[in-house]
Amino acid sequence: MSLLLALALLSQTPQGPTAKPQPAAAAHPYRFKVHPDATQHLGSVGPREIRQITYRIENLSDRPLGFKLQDLSEGLSLVAGELDTPLAPKVSRELAFSLDPTGHAGYQRRSARLVPDDPDQPRFVFRLDMTVRADLTVDAPKKAFGPVAPHERPELVFTFKRETEEPLALNLEGQAPPHLETEVVPTGKGAAELRLVLHPERLEPGVHLGLETLQLTSNAPLQPKFTLYADWSLDLPVRPDPARVVFLQAKPDPQVLQLRAANDQPFRILAARLEGEGFAVDPLPQPAAVQKLTLRRTGSGSAQAVLVIEMEGQPELRVPLAHRPPE
Structure with a gap:
């Protein structure tokens, strides 16, 4: 019995210092940084307004690092700076991109990938967004003649304008009702007006108010059609x-x-x-x-x-x- 107790005590005696756990292998450190590194919001951009965006690439390591560009979005091109030669250690280089929104309208996203020649390094994605203004716009899609006395002939004007000042052609689709006189009048470079005249004397008996719907086509490629509304009411004594x-x-x-x-x-x-x-x-x-x-x-x-x-x-x-x- 005493022999068994001695063996048990011996097995619980520390045999030496406990070995410390080995730390996990460190991840590959970043060797480069791009300034700025967030999405660039360009805001409102004209239909043919070319923007230029400049980035700076910094080599943080003690070895040269080469890069190449891949997957450039439509309208995005490198216009300043080069990637043909590796970036020396602890050196920065500027890259300038040109962004052309021609052929697009509304909210747009663009991007490009920067790929280092070190396979252990991550790829960086240049990200940009913008809202491209419509080339052809109208001052308001709906207007009102307001209360109209039976003897009045009020006029209502819708104003159209192309930001690019390209020639503008507008055509009214279909036939306007007899009580509504319509005319498209050019007013300058890329500008025109749709003029409406209301004739209360031509109204059918019992018709005292209305909402006219007008369809127009244009030669602006991205704004080919407009729907306009004109409401009116007779101010009867x-x-x-x-x-x-x-x-x-x-x-x-x-x-x-x-x-x-x-x-x-x-x-x-x-x-x-x-x-x-x-x-x-x-x-x-x-x-x-x-x-x-x-x-x-x-x-x-x-x-x-x-x-x-x-x-x-x-x-x-x-x-x-x-x-x-x-x-």
Whole structure:
């Protein structure tokens, strides 16, 4: 028993100093550095504006280090500095790149790879980004004539401009509505205007507001088409509600057309006549700021007409009438 205890104590006795763990092999140190080393944000760039960006390559090691460029993006080229000879130890060299955005628009990224001749060294990627401005622009895609009196002929102008000042050709697609007069007018180098004139007198009866949609094509390669909007509303001194009266039943009940003065002052109806058949108007009300006309259907089947209201000191008002009985 004592012999076993002695052997156990002997096995627990330190046999000598413990060996220290060996450190892991050190990674290959960087032998070069590029200044600046982050993505270069060039911001807003013209459609043909050539930018130049300069970098500096620094050899941090005590041995020469060679480089080559690979995978240059479109429009990116080396214009100053060279990589034909190795970079001497502890020496820096500048490289200048030219960036040409021609043929592009909007947000763009560009890059190039710098590859050292030491396989243990990482490759560096030059990264740049920019937003290329459109060559052809319009001052606004949507404009408004605003409230238009029936006797007015307001004009609205959309202005187009090419930043490159190249010749500009604009063409209006399709046919404009009869109440809208259109004209494309050159105004200078790479510039033109689309001029619109609204003719309220050409509007269909009952049409008191609208949103016109216009399609234009251009000779600018990257901006070949534009969609423009022009809204308008008639500023009527007396406003009908509804703007058009529609009877829907086979044997319809009378319909009421309300007329309200925009200035809340009494007005006088001189006459209410019908252009078309199948409808009738009850006797005219007395002058007031709000008046109601009762309309009746006097026939059967589909019909349409126009109620023409003549007022003292006001332009005439034309309200379309229709009967659309169920089939």
